[in-house]
Amino acid sequence: METENRAKKRVYSEKSASEGSEDDDYVPYVPVKIRKQQMLQKVMRLRGKGLTEEEQKDSGGEQKDEDEGLGPRSNVSLLDQHQHLKEKAEARKESAKEKQLKEEEKILESVAEGRALMSVKEMAKGITYEDPIKTR
Secondary structure (H helix, E strand, O other): OHHHHHHOOOOOOOOOOOOOHHHHOOOOOOOHHHHHHHHHHHHHHHHHHHHHHHHHHOOOHHHHHHHHOOOOOOOOOHHHHHHHHHHHHHHHHHHHHHHHHHHHHHHHHHOOOHHHHOOHHHHHHOOOOOOOOOOO
């Protein structure tokens, strides 16, 4: 019985035209080493382009000075770098909070204290009372 199974050969039929499209989509295997090199080259090209575009966009030197220290530095430990970056982020966050507080103060100053006793409906319709309401 085993000899019969071995003796049988599978017959592969010709592939139809629709199945031939798989050959068109074939992408050859590229070794990992070469893929990594290509990826590294691509990143380096993008970094180079990104820096030139960034220099053109930023006419002010403030942003460039801050971003120069963001790259890895071999003489400073990673923990120190991380701490330094956290401090910079905190300073930026505080400045954003300060801006928001100043805007809120301006808004509050623009609203007169006398208008605080009026309802929103009265303010929207522009109703003003000249005479005080008389009670008994």
